[in-house]
Amino acid sequence: MMTAVNVAKAAAALALSILIARVVPPGEYGLVALAVAVMALLMLLTDLGLASAIVRHPELDKLQAGSAVGLLAVAGLITGVVLVVLAVPLEAALHMPKLADVMIGFGGVAALSTWATAPRALLERRLAYGRVSALEGVALAAGLLAFAAGVRLGMGILALVAFHFTLQFLRAVGFTVLARQHYSIGLSFSRISELARVGGWVFLTNLLSYSARNVDRMLIAAVLGASSLGLYAFAYQFMTVPLVLITWPASGVLLAALSRIPTGSPDRPAVVSAMFTVTALITFPLMAFFAFGLRFPIEAFFGDRWSGAAEIIAMMSAAGAAQSLGAYNGAVLVSMGAVRLNFRLALLNGLGLTAVFALTVNFGIIIMTASYVIAALCIYCVLIVASCRAVGIGPRVFFGSMAPGAVATVAGLAAVAATVGFDSGSLREWLSCAAIYGLSAALSIGLTRHALRSALRALRRGAPTALTLKEHSLG
Numbered sequence: 001m002m003t004a005v006n007v008a009k010a011a012a013a014l015a016l017s018i019l020i021a022r023v024v025p026p027g028e029y030g031l032v033a034l035a036v037a038v039m040a041l042l043m044l045l046t047d048l049g050l051a052s053a054i055v056r057h058p059e060l061d062k063l064q065a066g067s068a069v070g071l072l073a074v075a076g077l078i079t080g081v082v083l084v085v086l087a088v089p090l091e092a093a094l095h096m097p098k099l100a101d102v103m104i105g106f107g108g109v110a111a112l113s114t115w116a117t118a119p120r121a122l123l124e125r126r127l128a129y130g131r132v133s134a135l136e137g138v139a140l141a142a143g144l145l146a147f148a149a150g151v152r153l154g155m156g157i158l159a160l161v162a163f164h165f166t167l168q169f170l171r172a173v174g175f176t177v178l179a180r181q182h183y184s185i186g187l188s189f190s191r192i193s194e195l196a197r198v199g200g201w202v203f204l205t206n207l208l209s210y211s212a213r214n215v216d217r218m219l220i221a222a223v224l225g226a227s228s229l230g231l232y233a234f235a236y237q238f239m240t241v242p243l244v245l246i247t248w249p250a251s252g253v254l255l256a257a258l259s260r261i262p263t264g265s266p267d268r269p270a271v272v273s274a275m276f277t278v279t280a281l282i283t284f285p286l287m288a289f290f291a292f293g294l295r296f297p298i299e300a301f302f303g304d305r306w307s308g309a310a311e312i313i314a315m316m317s318a319a320g321a322a323q324s325l326g327a328y329n330g331a332v333l334v335s336m337g338a339v340r341l342n343f344r345l346a347l348l349n350g351l352g353l354t355a356v357f358a359l360t361v362n363f364g365i366i367i368m369t370a371s372y373v374i375a376a377l378c379i380y381c382v383l384i385v386a387s388c389r390a391v392g393i394g395p396r397v398f399f400g401s402m403a404p405g406a407v408a409t410v411a412g413l414a415a416v417a418a419t420v421g422f423d424s425g426s427l428r429e430w431l432s433c434a435a436i437y438g439l440s441a442a443l444s445i446g447l448t449r450h451a452l453r454s455a456l457r458a459l460r461r462g463a464p465t466a467l468t469l470k471e472h473s474l475g
Helices: 002-023 026-047 050-056 062-094 099-125 129-152 158-178 189-223 226-239 241-258 267-293 295-306 309-326 329-335 339-363 365-391 395-418 427-465 469-474
Strands: none
Touching: 002 026, 002 129, 002 158, 002 226, 002 241, 002 295, 026 099, 026 189, 026 226, 050 099, 062 099, 099 129, 099 158, 129 158, 189 226, 189 339, 189 365, 226 241, 226 267, 226 309, 226 365, 241 267, 241 309, 241 329, 267 295, 267 309, 267 365, 267 395, 267 427, 295 309, 295 427, 309 365, 329 339, 329 365, 339 365, 395 427
């Protein structure tokens, strides 16, 4: 259910990005990328890692839950106010006209998103993903309607702000109502001290992860300008499709499930290996297609104004595939209580990528992107190894879990190379290339069907284990 919702959300995000990029130049697109980066930092500073602590806490009473809900609601309000106050000075400092309008809009988005965090975590704690996914779907549909209205009214880039505001407003109100029976309204900081201790390590880890994902945007904005940031942010959207589509929603489910599987149970490595298998099966063929298959539609749809976007997407595709697997590291380690190891690995990720961005941004967007991809591949390999060692997955099992995705990708690439080739000069050629690639990749799954069936059986076995008797009765 969560995957279905996130398929829709990822598709909507890409569609909105493409539609906005069609009517605004890269410079205006870069304004939203910068505003989102600033908003994410402030939200991180006020979240304190409480969402993960709420999901994992073995015995959370209603007063503790209510205090967490109240704290994050106040934190959200503070975040929104800070964004509004920073809007005009930041626009003047970076010489980016219209940035203040975008940041003021995202002030409301930040407040609402932070408010929704704790009630949503309370529902995730009880594995109520039916209600979570239903509300996410309704909020997404309403946001799309707001975006369409904004485009029709000629709001330009602010139509994207309207989408995010509507989406987060319905999420905040809806999750607060749906989780109401699970918390008592209060604001006692002493009651959430235990949550804060666990959340503190998660917060530091998230801060480093933020650095790895967002410092690049701030450096590009300051050194290369809004147009380069727009190109980079547009390409980054495609790289993170597997992360948004699969890994992030699956990580939340994985954290809740693994936290309830007994230590030493064979279900732990089986479930994590199964998630690797399913993720690689989707991610590897998709990112390989992005590497060669997006050049023609981007050049045909956007023209010269977005020249260079296809090259950046092609370079980032390998990092996107590795990222989709490495990002499970946090859920695996936090579920086992290894929050300090998780922090140390996040330190490697955050500081390592930040150093690469700082050292290469002056050489231009292409050199910086290539350096980022090389560093990211090395770091995500380390994260994958850490996840495997934590749950006891050996090299043979891991590479076996990669086999379905790898075979599908190789089969698709070989079929295209042997028939129409990778360079498309017309819509007909591009459609033929995409059809041959997709059909060949799909047919090749039969060669590794045993590994895929084993993964699906492991997920089915792990699902009942994740429900305690008490939570099942509450459901």
